Amino acid sequence: MGNPIEGYLGKRVDGTKSRMPAALDRWQSITGLILGLFIIGHMFFTSSILLGKEAMYKETKLFEGSLFLEEPEPWLVGLAAGIVFAIFIVHAALAMRKFPYRWREYKLLQTHSAHMGHTDTILWMVQAATGFGMFFLGSVHLWLMMTQPEKIGPYASADRIYTDNMGYLYAMLISLVILHAMVGLYRLSVKWGFTVRANPRAGRRRNKAIMWASIVFFSLLAYSALGTYWEIGKQHRDRYGERYVPQSQSTEVPAK
Numbered sequence: 001m002g003n004p005i006e007g008y009l010g011k012r013v014d015g016t017k018s019r020m021p022a023a024l025d026r027w028q029s030i031t032g033l034i035l036g037l038f039i040i041g042h043m044f045f046t047s048s049i050l051l052g053k054e055a056m057y058k059e060t061k062l063f064e065g066s067l068f069l070e071e072p073e074p075w076l077v078g079l080a081a082g083i084v085f086a087i088f089i090v091h092a093a094l095a096m097r098k099f100p101y102r103w104r105e106y107k108l109l110q111t112h113s114a115h116m117g118h119t120d121t122i123l124w125m126v127q128a129a130t131g132f133g134m135f136f137l138g139s140v141h142l143w144l145m146m147t148q149p150e151k152i153g154p155y156a157s158a159d160r161i162y163t164d165n166m167g168y169l170y171a172m173l174i175s176l177v178i179l180h181a182m183v184g185l186y187r188l189s190v191k192w193g194f195t196v197r198a199n200p201r202a203g204r205r206r207n208k209a210i211m212w213a214s215i216v217f218f219s220l221l222a223y224s225a226l227g228t229y230w231e232i233g234k235q236h237r238d239r240y241g242e243r244y245v246p247q248s249q250s251t252e253v254p255a256k
């Protein structure tokens with residue numbers, strides 16, 4: 001049996017070196033960066049519900065192309081979800097190369113990391129674990145967004161979260177995705193060195209502080225939004241399926 005390290009270093013059987021592992025690593029970073037930035041935007045977009053149902057409704061229509069189309073088209077959102085899903089799958093497939101495959105490898109990694117007490121190694125393990133969980137929970141969500149993009153809106157989303165029980169899945173997914181994305185962006189900043197080059201030690205410490213602050217900020221934002229959707233869904237449970245009517249089309253007299 002050959003030395004497994006050779007495989008990781010990209011040595012071919014004839015002893016020459018392959019550029020493949022470096023290229024795959026670069027693609028893992030690029031897809032991770034795209035998804036990390038997407039998630040930051042996504043957390044702000046879904047939190048529009050904190051500004052009210054009308055704000056979330058208008059934003060949904062904006063993503064369906066209301067600015068440049070006569071009739072908003074939900075399939076545009078479905079298409080975007082399909083593209084994100086494809087990037088998500090490629091990213092996960094590339095990341096899987098680095099997972100410890102056997103129990104022995106995992107135990108070795110755990111012992112090393114405990115011995116070293118090196119936070120960045122522990123952060124790598126956090127990323128591997130959260131990534132594993134996200135692969136299942138994130139896929140369920142992305143599939144729904146891709147196949148039912150017309151069911152997004154203040155009442156449709158709230159009904160899904162409360163009556164269809166997706167709220168429980170989101171409650172788990174929020175922590176996984178925020179930890180994974182913020183730790184991932186921090187690790188990229190260190191790996192590519194663009195923000196830590198001048199003074200590595202101080203730069204690393206500063207970026208780590210930004211990472212923790214972002215984890216707290218996005219968790220508060222996302223769980224507040226989830227709580228709001230939940231509350232709307234609960235109040236709307238007897239009218240499940242009924243869609244939100246914007247103020248401009250509503251004949252109801254607004255409550256004083």
Ligand code: HEM
Nearest residue numbers: 046080081084138145152157160170173174177222225226
């Ligand atoms: C283009 C792709 C995506 C679209 C259109 C989308 C859309 C949405 C929408 C409309 C909601 C509100 C709840 C609902 O209607 O069910 C939501 C919530 C959520 N999404 Fe996405 N999403 C996308 C990608 C992702 C990805 C890649 C992840 C992470 C793997 C993710 C994680 C979450 C989480 C954790 C929530 C709950 C957030 C909260 O309550 O604040 N989404 N998403």
